[in-house]
Amino acid sequence: MENPKNLKYSKEHEWIKVEGDIAVVGITDFAQKQLTDIVFVELPEEGKHVTQGKAMAVVESVKSVSDVFAPVSGEVVDINSELVDAPEILNKEPYGKGWIVKVKIENKSELNNLLSTEGYEKFLRETKH
Amino acid sequence: MKKTALYQEHVKLGAKIVEFGGWLMPVFYTNVIDEHITTRTKAGLFDICHMGEIMIEGDDAFRLVQKLFTADISKLTKGGIVYCVMCNENGGAVDDLTVYCFDKNKYMLVVNAGTVDKDLEWVKKCSSGFDVAVTDKRKELAKLDLQGPNAEAILQKMTKANLNSLKRFGFIENEVNGVKAIISRTGYTAEDGFEIYFGVNKAVEIWNRLLTVGKESGIKPVGLGARDTLRLEACYSLYGHELDDSITPIEAGISFVVDNKDNFVGKEALIKQKMEGAKRLIMAFEMTDKAVPRNGYEIFKGNRKVGYVTSGTMSPTFKKGIGLGMVEKDNSKTGNEIEIKIRDKLYKAVIVKRPFYEYKGGNK
Numbered sequence: 001m002e003n004p005k006n007l008k009y010s011k012e013h014e015w016i017k018v019e020g021d022i023a024v025v026g027i028t029d030f031a032q033k034q035l036t037d038i039v040f041v042e043l044p045e046e047g048k049h050v051t052q053g054k055a056m057a058v059v060e061s062v063k064s065v066s067d068v069f070a071p072v073s074g075e076v077v078d079i080n081s082e083l084v085d086a087p088e089i090l091n092k093e094p095y096g097k098g099w100i101v102k103v104k105i106e107n108k109s110e111l112n113n114l115l116s117t118e119g120y121e122k123f124l125r126e127t128k129h
Numbered sequence: 130m131k132k133t134a135l136y137q138e139h140v141k142l143g144a145k146i147v148e149f150g151g152w153l154m155p156v157f158y159t160n161v162i163d164e165h166i167t168t169r170t171k172a173g174l175f176d177i178c179h180m181g182e183i184m185i186e187g188d189d190a191f192r193l194v195q196k197l198f199t200a201d202i203s204k205l206t207k208g209g210i211v212y213c214v215m216c217n218e219n220g221g222a223v224d225d226l227t228v229y230c231f232d233k234n235k236y237m238l239v240v241n242a243g244t245v246d247k248d249l250e251w252v253k254k255c256s257s258g259f260d261v262a263v264t265d266k267r268k269e270l271a272k273l274d275l276q277g278p279n280a281e282a283i284l285q286k287m288t289k290a291n292l293n294s295l296k297r298f299g300f301i302e303n304e305v306n307g308v309k310a311i312i313s314r315t316g317y318t319a320e321d322g323f324e325i326y327f328g329v330n331k332a333v334e335i336w337n338r339l340l341t342v343g344k345e346s347g348i349k350p351v352g353l354g355a356r357d358t359l360r361l362e363a364c365y366s367l368y369g370h371e372l373d374d375s376i377t378p379i380e381a382g383i384s385f386v387v388d389n390k391d392n393f394v395g396k397e398a399l400i401k402q403k404m405e406g407a408k409r410l411i412m413a414f415e416m417t418d419k420a421v422p423r424n425g426y427e428i429f430k431g432n433r434k435v436g437y438v439t440s441g442t443m444s445p446t447f448k449k450g451i452g453l454g455m456v457e458k459d460n461s462k463t464g465n466e467i468e469i470k471i472r473d474k475l476y477k478a479v480i481v482k483r484p485f486y487e488y489k490g491g492n493k
Contacts, residue, residue: 036160037162039162040419040450060421062161062162062443065423
């Protein structure tokens with residue numbers, strides 16, 4: 001699966017799509033492949049404040065428990081409740097229906113800490129995943 | 130870190146490799162759920178070469194195994210196998226194992242990978258004064274498990290032995306693919322199937338042959354991830370989780386492995402516990418809230434901690450969180466509503482009857 005060009009990426013394998021002052025956040029195709037069969041998602045509550053680089057959600061496969069880190073700081077304004085009953089969407093459509101939360105961006109300069117598509121792919125190659 | 134003779138085959142198949150009991154082993158090839166379902170519906174092939182085999186041979190072999198294990202070995206005849214526990218004086222489990230009877234002077238013990246050295250030491254210590262030879266066969270013997278409803282049809286293509294007449298917990302010595310082998314109708318999945326032992330130099334050849342011959346029957350290689358979810362649905366104990374040096378088989382909820390026979394190591398403690406009842410027990414529970422229990426999570430009743438999770442997963446068969454946990458006797462009744470603490474939140478669960486998944490192989 002190709003990593004979309006219009007997104008930004010974190011080194012913790014989250015993607016972010018900026019729509020005005022709202023960031024749509026999910027996990028990358030690489031992340032879902034590493035996790036394999038995702039069977040459980042724990043979402044933050046709407047209204048919760050999340051901090052860039054800090055855990056904000058949890059995804060579990062049959063064998064593993066992994067944190068999802070907030071790629072930007074801000075208030076959670078929407079969560080993808082569909083994932084609660086159908087966590088496998090994260091495996092099937094990590095960049096589409098598999099979005100996890102929408103965050104109201106607090107400080108746009110934080111976006112500079114994130115990677116472009118090319119930057120993320122270079123990072124994946126360099127870390128020899 | 131140790132590697133089995135099949136390590137390169139796993140790498141070629143694209144397996145994700147993890148450390149397990151000092152060995153680098155495949156945790157999955159595609160994903161755990163797919164391999165789990167394949168074993169339940171078709172056939173799964175497992176590399177179990179990491180497990181240990183110990184031979185006990187000599188005039189006092191029977192007397193020694195009768196002393197070492199909780200099961201009454203006098204009931205075991207040539208070609209028979211029994212699952213049981215080897216206990217210390219306090220009744221704690223040194224290991225759980227299967228015992229293969231070749232005759233009264235020759236037994237094979239199949240033991241856990243991480244405990245072989247400890248087991249050997251214990252067996253040797255207990256064998257002082259007995260006329261026996263105790264030999265470690267782990268480096269010589271390969272072990273493959275072929276499990277699932279199609280296992281017999283697949284293996285039959287590679288052996289002249291009449292597999293249909295081989296009963297559960299029985300074994301025969303024959304050839305597989307022209308290689309001398311021990312074939313037993315046993316397993317760790319609650320499906321029909323076989324555990325096959327043969328010279329380790331033939332491991333790659335037989336592994337690949339089984340995958341080729343079994344292709345049309347839907348065989349797939351299966352990693353330790355699905356091995357764990359399969360055994361957990363069946364509520365089979367995993368050493369280090371449901372059993373260890375301080376957990377007795379009575380506490381582990383497998384008192385059926387403890388026979389009331391003449392002297393054996395741990396008897397006094399175990400019989401006492403069997404009569405008085407254990408103060409804590411391993412129980413099966415399922416989540417009523419949506420969540421996945423994991424090893425080490427705490428179990429609560431009201432605001433009080435009453436136990437801990439020993440094994441947990443999302444069940445691929447039942448699609449809900451299931452687990453085994455050590456709980457206080459008073460809270461171990463079926464139907465008791467408990468809570469599992471997951472990341473500082475309490476999730477509802479209920480104690481249920483063991484097992485989640487009944488053995489499906491019949492008593493062939």
